[in-house]
Amino acid sequence: xxxxLAVFAVAAVAQWLLxxxxxxxxxxxxxxxxxxxxxxxAPDPYDPLRGRYLAVRPAQSTVSEPEGFPDGGGMVPVxxxxxxxxxxLARIKSLSLVPVSGPTVIAxxxxxxxxxxxxxxIWLAWPFDRFYLNERLAPDADKLVAERxxxxxxxxxxxxxxxxxxxxxxxxxxxxxIRDVVKQRAN
Amino acid sequence: xxxxxxxxxxxxxxxxxxxxxxxxxxxxxxxxxxAAEPQGGLAQMxxxxxxxxxxxTGLIAVLAYNWDDFPRWVRLVLALGPLAVTQAVSWWVLxxxxxxxxxxxxxxxxxxxxxxxxxxxxxxxxYNLPGKWTDLIFWWCxxxxxxxxxxxxxxxAIAYLIGIALWTVTQASERANYLGAIGIADVRLWFxxxxxxxxxxxxxxxxxDRPAPGSRLVLAASTLIGLLAVAAYATVRPAHMFPSxxxxxxxxxxxxxxxLLFPLDRGGIAEPLSRKPQVLLGGGALVVMAxxxxxxxxxxxxxxxxxxxxxxxxxxxxxxxxxGFAILAFRQGRFAVLAVxxxxxxPVVAAPxxxxxxxxxxxxxxxxxxLLATAIALIxxxxxxxxxxxxxxxxxxxxxxxxxxxxxxxxxxxxxxAFIVIGxxxxxxxxxxxxxRRVAVAGGSPA
Numbered sequence: 001x002x003x004x005l006a007v008f009a010v011a012a013v014a015q016w017l018l019x020x021x022x023x024x025x026x027x028x029x030x031x032x033x034x035x036x037x038x039x040x041x042a043p044d045p046y047d048p049l050r051g052r053y054l055a056v057r058p059a060q061s062t063v064s065e066p067e068g069f070p071d072g073g074g075m076v077p078v079x080x081x082x083x084x085x086x087x088x089l090a091r092i093k094s095l096s097l098v099p100v101s102g103p104t105v106i107a108x109x110x111x112x113x114x115x116x117x118x119x120x121x122i123w124l125a126w127p128f129d130r131f132y133l134n135e136r137l138a139p140d141a142d143k144l145v146a147e148r149x150x151x152x153x154x155x156x157x158x159x160x161x162x163x164x165x166x167x168x169x170x171x172x173x174x175x176x177x178i179r180d181v182v183k184q185r186a187n
Numbered sequence: 188x189x190x191x192x193x194x195x196x197x198x199x200x201x202x203x204x205x206x207x208x209x210x211x212x213x214x215x216x217x218x219x220x221x222a223a224e225p226q227g228g229l230a231q232m233x234x235x236x237x238x239x240x241x242x243x244t245g246l247i248a249v250l251a252y253n254w255d256d257f258p259r260w261v262r263l264v265l266a267l268g269p270l271a272v273t274q275a276v277s278w279w280v281l282x283x284x285x286x287x288x289x290x291x292x293x294x295x296x297x298x299x300x301x302x303x304x305x306x307x308x309x310x311x312x313x314y315n316l317p318g319k320w321t322d323l324i325f326w327w328c329x330x331x332x333x334x335x336x337x338x339x340x341x342x343x344a345i346a347y348l349i350g351i352a353l354w355t356v357t358q359a360s361e362r363a364n365y366l367g368a369i370g371i372a373d374v375r376l377w378f379x380x381x382x383x384x385x386x387x388x389x390x391x392x393x394x395x396d397r398p399a400p401g402s403r404l405v406l407a408a409s410t411l412i413g414l415l416a417v418a419a420y421a422t423v424r425p426a427h428m429f430p431s432x433x434x435x436x437x438x439x440x441x442x443x444x445x446x447l448l449f450p451l452d453r454g455g456i457a458e459p460l461s462r463k464p465q466v467l468l469g470g471g472a473l474v475v476m477a478x479x480x481x482x483x484x485x486x487x488x489x490x491x492x493x494x495x496x497x498x499x500x501x502x503x504x505x506x507x508x509x510x511g512f513a514i515l516a517f518r519q520g521r522f523a524v525l526a527v528x529x530x531x532x533x534p535v536v537a538a539p540x541x542x543x544x545x546x547x548x549x550x551x552x553x554x555x556x557x558l559l560a561t562a563i564a565l566i567x568x569x570x571x572x573x574x575x576x577x578x579x580x581x582x583x584x585x586x587x588x589x590x591x592x593x594x595x596x597x598x599x600x601x602x603x604x605a606f607i608v609i610g611x612x613x614x615x616x617x618x619x620x621x622x623x624r625r626v627a628v629a630g631g632s633p634a
Contacts, residue, residue, distance in 0.1 A: 002284075004281060004336075004337040005278075005281060005282070005337075007333050007336060007337050008277065008278065008281055008333065008334075008337045010333070011330060011331075011333035011334060011337075012274045012277075012278075014329075014330045015270060015274070015299075015303050015306075015330045015331075016267075016270070018303075018307065018326055018330055019266070019267065019270075019306045019307060019310045022310050022311075022314070022316075023263060023310060023314075026314040026316075047319075047320050049247060049304070049308040049320040049323065050308045050309075050311055050312040050320065051252060051312065053312075053315075075369045076369075077369060109369050127317060128315060128317055129317045130315050130316070130317055131315050132312045132313075132315055133255065134252065134255045135252055137255070167314055167315070168315040169315075179255055
């Protein structure tokens with residue numbers, strides 16, 4: 001085999017391995033992960049490569065600072081154990097600065113966000129922030145979420161958790177997928 | 188001599204040979220010295236690249252539409268199918284070896300590169316993965332650059348160079364972001380490694396291949412932008428509310444000097460300035476920065492920054508590279524680029540002489556004088572028959588006088604008259620240089 005063909009073969013294999021490893025990893029979380037539901041907001045921006053999406057912002061964005069949280073402005077990895085409330089929505093039960101395991105543990109990043117009512121708080125960056133939607137549906141979905149927010153109704157992110165990793169699988173409005181709700185309204 | 192002149196010469200030579208104006212050996216030497224790219228080949232390559240670009244970007248747009256009526260596995264097949272098809276086409280083109288036409292290689296390589304990007308973007312879209320679109324660029328570049336090597340694709344090489352510069356800038360700006368971020372790559376290590384990824388194409392395994400003029404411009408611009416981003420990365424205090432870039436101006440000057448002094452072989456040195464974008468961009472950036480430092484405040488900040496920059500490993504690496512390149516340039520007699528590159532050394536010479544609380548004027552005046560000396564050197568070198576740049580030297584003197592007149596405490600009448608005199612002198616000098624060059628070409632002068 002000529003050297004050019006060998007280099008090409010290696011590159012071609014790498015071009016397959018990259019998306020396939022991602023697919024394998026994420027399918028594993030979807031098929032084996034624990035299902036949790038998290039309250040969120042979701043406005044509609046745009047990505048030049050991947051199209052339109054709802055920018056998912058979990059409602060629980062700040063919490064009390066855990067003991068031992070470092071000073072300074074940088075992001076710090078933290079592990080949160082989630083617990084479902086009576087309404088079925090998951091909230092943070094505890095935060096750890098070292099890795100912990102469990103079916104509802106999610107790996108987050110956090111930074112200091114100052115003091116609220118005399119309590120030091122941290123701001124959380126969740127490992128999912130986008131829910132991609134068809135460009136026909138995205139503007140209507142954006143309007144729908146805004147309307148519901150004004151009416152005090154909750155938007156819920158459906159997330160699968162496995163080994164601290166999270167995959168956002170759907171956005172639910174009254175337990176129904178936002179895609180279905182928007183399609184029904186369009187019809 | 189421009190590319191148009193090269194082509195004109197190539198067209199004339201057969202007739203000159205027939206008429207006995209030049210010998211066969213002389214014509215061969217002229218062809219080697221003033222090589223002209225085949226016009227048809229270039230047009231074919233451009234057409235091939237544009238076609239592949241349209242198909243590939245169309246593919247990305249179609250996939251970005253987000254076909255949510257299809258189940259996930261169908262969308263994954265849609266994402267990976269074009270990759271399989273374009274890989275098969277590239278394999279076929281590669282198998283043809285030298286029989287493959289340049290446009291076929293360009294089109295196949297670019298289409299496959301875009302198919303890789305589409306696959307990565309769609310997988311990311313299907314699983315709602317977080318992160319900005321620039322996060323995909325690193326891996327896209329890494330797995331696509333071998334196509335530039337094996338299919339000798341200028342378009343993929345250009346896309347790769349733009350991609351790595353963009354990614355490096357993104358990483359540097361993330362580091363400066365006061366909100367902070369995790370997983371920022373150390374671009375002091377990664378940018379040089381990624382830049383070296385172009386070496387198997389240019390100069391290639393036999394050290395003979397040179398980028399085409401358009402690609403040279405992208406190569407020089409990406410290198411300069413990437414090095415400036417690395418300088419910013421190296422000097423910024425991470426995750427700070429008020430990011431400080433003390434030391435950046437000097438590292439930026441050293442980066443520009445490294446680009447300006449990039450070593451060339453004899454053929455490269457003989458080429459006209461218009462075909463040496465690294466000299467134009469590196470030298471231009473240095474001169475612009477030096478002109479800024481002829482003012483007091485920027486000059487004071489520049490000298491203060493030397494103390495911040497000197498403890499940095501990246502600063503010493505840049506100094507070593509600039510010193511190495513400068514020695515080579517001196518041996519090759521490239522005195523004009525050395526004169527401009529010397530502008531980057533003023534801060535390190537001035538820093539020990541300036542106390543912390545001192546005014547910036549000594550350094551600003553030094554910069555004015557050094558720029559004046561550089562301009563005179565550029566003019567003198569041309570008059571001495573060396574590679575110089577008399578017009579650029581004259582423009583630099585005119586700019587210096589204008590800047591000093593602009594901030595001088597004299598009446599508008601005096602300023603206006605001075606500008607008229609400078610403008611007239613500059614135009615007269617320009618006309619004189621044009622005439623001198625015409626006479627030199629007609630008389631066969633070595634200048």
